[in-house]
Amino acid sequence: MLRAVPGLGGPLTAEFEVGYVGAEGSEVRTSLIDSAGVPFELVKPVRGFPSYKRQRNFPGLWWSSTTGAHVGYESWLExxxxxxxxxxxxxxxxxxQPFWLFWNDEASGRRRSHAPDYFARLADGRGLVVDCRPVDRIKPRDAAAFAVTGRACELVGWEYRLVGAPELVMVRNVRWLAGYRHPRYRLPAVGAALREVFAEPAPLMDGAGAAGEPIAVLPVLFHLLWCGELACDLGVRLHEATIVTTAGAC
Incomplete structure (x- = not known):
């Protein structure tokens, strides 16, 4: 049983529970501490992504090159x-929507729950929990849920992020590259030529032309940028003169 944690910005309720969809499709309830070893990056969503007439948000499925499968979202921000x-x-x-977090709200005396938007497993094994909400749309009740979720994550060693609107230019650049995220754009011979061309930093279109016919080379170039095998400054608008180089050389 978890008690108040000093230094975490106020009282923390006595019991956290976590609910998630088990391997056989049934709900599993466990303590927060016991859930720390669950591979939440592999679980199914604890709730669906409904679509209906006059809906104000825009749910959908994203094909993830990381997982090789579709991952749901409930809004364009997500x-x-x-x-x-x-x-x-x-x-x-x-x-x-990897799990429900349940806790007792000390202010109201009621049981509350919150399903974070995403759980990500990092390459070093750490967990990352993400909630997406524009700053101007965070109501006091939501802020309390996000704060408690952050405290719970800290208890089990997960990083927690509450994120709003991302930087616009970066998003537009990455969205363009995402159109080439599928492995079908990985052509080994063209990729090798591009890595050789961009061993020294060069403008995007100049390098594409040096590696072959641009119409055939560019999809591979964008795929390698998506994969991180080539690199450029995505904080400014991607264009034909963008300087590209091999990853780690920027």
Whole structure:
């Protein structure tokens, strides 16, 4: 049983429980501490992604190159952050709506629950829990749930992020590269030529032309940028003169 944790910004309720979908499709309930070893990056969502007439949010499925499967999202904001997780080289697995966190709300005396938007497994084995919400849409009740979720994550050694709107230019650049994330764009001979060309930094289109016919080379170039085998500054708009080089040389 977990008691209040000093230094975490206020009282923490006595019991955390975690609910998730088990291997056979039934709900599993366990303590927070016992859930720390669950591979949440592999679980199914604890709730669905409904679609209905006059809906104000835009749910859907994202094909993840990290997992090789579809991952759900409930809004375009969630989709953008899911895309960025898929793009991040440190992320080895992703699941949406991975678990319910249950706790006793001391202010109201009621049992509360919250399902974070994403759980990501990092390459070094650590867990990352992500909630997506624009700053201007966080109501006091939501803020309390996010704060408690952050405290719970800290107890079991997971990183917690509450994220709002991402940087626009970065998102647009990554969204373009995401169109080439599928392995079908990995052509070994073209990739080898591109890595050789960009061993020294060069403008994107100049390097594509040096590696072969641009119309055939560019999809492979964008795929290698997505995979992190080539690199450029994605904080500025991607264009024909963008300087590209092999990863780690920027």
């Amino acid at each position: 989709r953008d952050h899911l895309m960025l997780l898929d793009f991040a080289p440190a992320v080895a697995g992703i699941a949406s």
